[in-house]
Amino acid sequence: MNRIRTRRAAGVAVVLAVALPAAACSGASGPGGHGAGPGSPTSAPSAVTRPAPPSPVAPFPAQENKLPGTSAWRITDQGAADAIEGYADQQSVLPGQSFRLYVSTTAKSFRVDAFRFGWYSGHQARLVWESAPVPGQRQTAVSIAPGTHMVTAPWRPSMTVITTHWPAGSYLLRLDASSGAERCVPITVRSASTAGAVVILNDNTTWQAYNAWGGYSLYQGPDGLPSDRGFAVSFDRPYDGDGAVRFLAFDEAAIALAERTGVPLAYETDVDLDQHPGILAGARAVISLGHDEYYSLAMRDALMKARDAGTNLAFLGANAIYRHIRFADGDRVIICYKVATLDPLFGKDNADTTQQWRDPPDPRPESVITGVFYECNPVSAPYVVYDPSDWIFAGTGAYKGESFPGMVGPEYDRLNPAVPFPRPMQVLAHSPLTCDGFSTFSDSVYYTVASGAGVFASGTMRWVCAMRGPSCGHGLTRAAERFVDRATQNLLRAFAAGPAGRAHPAQDNLAQVKPPRIPALYDGVD
Numbered sequence: 001m002n003r004i005r006t007r008r009a010a011g012v013a014v015v016l017a018v019a020l021p022a023a024a025c026s027g028a029s030g031p032g033g034h035g036a037g038p039g040s041p042t043s044a045p046s047a048v049t050r051p052a053p054p055s056p057v058a059p060f061p062a063q064e065n066k067l068p069g070t071s072a073w074r075i076t077d078q079g080a081a082d083a084i085e086g087y088a089d090q091q092s093v094l095p096g097q098s099f100r101l102y103v104s105t106t107a108k109s110f111r112v113d114a115f116r117f118g119w120y121s122g123h124q125a126r127l128v129w130e131s132a133p134v135p136g137q138r139q140t141a142v143s144i145a146p147g148t149h150m151v152t153a154p155w156r157p158s159m160t161v162i163t164t165h166w167p168a169g170s171y172l173l174r175l176d177a178s179s180g181a182e183r184c185v186p187i188t189v190r191s192a193s194t195a196g197a198v199v200i201l202n203d204n205t206t207w208q209a210y211n212a213w214g215g216y217s218l219y220q221g222p223d224g225l226p227s228d229r230g231f232a233v234s235f236d237r238p239y240d241g242d243g244a245v246r247f248l249a250f251d252e253a254a255i256a257l258a259e260r261t262g263v264p265l266a267y268e269t270d271v272d273l274d275q276h277p278g279i280l281a282g283a284r285a286v287i288s289l290g291h292d293e294y295y296s297l298a299m300r301d302a303l304m305k306a307r308d309a310g311t312n313l314a315f316l317g318a319n320a321i322y323r324h325i326r327f328a329d330g331d332r333v334i335i336c337y338k339v340a341t342l343d344p345l346f347g348k349d350n351a352d353t354t355q356q357w358r359d360p361p362d363p364r365p366e367s368v369i370t371g372v373f374y375e376c377n378p379v380s381a382p383y384v385v386y387d388p389s390d391w392i393f394a395g396t397g398a399y400k401g402e403s404f405p406g407m408v409g410p411e412y413d414r415l416n417p418a419v420p421f422p423r424p425m426q427v428l429a430h431s432p433l434t435c436d437g438f439s440t441f442s443d444s445v446y447y448t449v450a451s452g453a454g455v456f457a458s459g460t461m462r463w464v465c466a467m468r469g470p471s472c473g474h475g476l477t478r479a480a481e482r483f484v485d486r487a488t489q490n491l492l493r494a495f496a497a498g499p500a501g502r503a504h505p506a507q508d509n510l511a512q513v514k515p516p517r518i519p520a521l522y523d524g525v526d
Contacts, residue, residue: 069120
């Protein structure tokens, strides 16, 4: 399925087409407590569980991935739009904690299978838990808040799930209706500590920003136009599509690769960075995945503080830390007006109005963290290697000027000398392209800071997609898959060892690259 959104660049409407799996829970490659949700907590029956035996806890997740996996996590029949759908009352829980599921189905009963994602000899998931059958009920209540167009589904809870023996990780709960219809609900079992680990950061604020369930997202209203978009979105509703479109498009392949690499991992979500700002203490690295666009002030500060304490950062997508958001109702509501003057905080608290981070009234461009600057969309262009001698590209066999078709797009970032960014800055790939009629570039970069931390940014939204090779589409090849796999594993292993700048200081090459100054191509208003 292609998801289309319109952006306005230099007065011209620009269409963004993000390639997503045709049926998300069947689209990946490979063989074979926070705030409570609506409803009474006493009205949800506890699920009857058949837990798997406890997983080995050390080293994690190497031993976990030796357990039997399954390829049966994929959805085979989505059914009618109302056949079955649901959401959880929390985005993440600690192992052993419980959460509630809110499910609507036209079937007489349903059951739930919980799949943890990883490598598992290429199967990419393990069945960790399954419920007994639960009586079904159709729940039709939908609430749309006046003014903000925020959609919520004030349903009654259907069941309580206890995560006993669930290891930390990214999960999909597959809702299986007795009619045969299926949908997914994502949940993260977060790590209690990230000390000594590489942190996988599920980008769930961006999932929710694009979620149009009930008619409204932060991009559009029922008419499909941005003029009628929502200014707030709620986690108290199902995700659109099959429930897992964005997780599988932007997260899953990178998680499988990270777990195959065998480095020590921890799992958190974007929301956890906001709610638990000290959670990154002692982390070796934080890995931002394929599309991590929406950041609150606390989230942004958490990454800056971690980097300046020696934690490495990797941005495996593009357009990261672009939108400024804030939370309400604990962590259940995301607010983003995209235009500061529309925000009720304008003139009262200009440090937390919700526009693009780079924009007034308090500009703080993403480039001071990512090193690169989001520019334009949509594009589809070759990825061109500039510095094959860098350690990140070691063992890839890449040479200067080698190109990988289709690997840049649909959104991209570049090194922009007109905005602030850290030094020393090393450009690793410098890919020419044309967007909105302008000749420009996408850049992969690496920089280091005084704390010893190293920061990598891919500069393209298709870095993670390339891990799926030709199944990514867009002309991606097995050669691109091999290149990205090896480069990402080099990155993960070096980042897991500690502050990468100590062993791998960035070699500033901007004098050779001569990044161009090009007028801003995108004004940020959808």
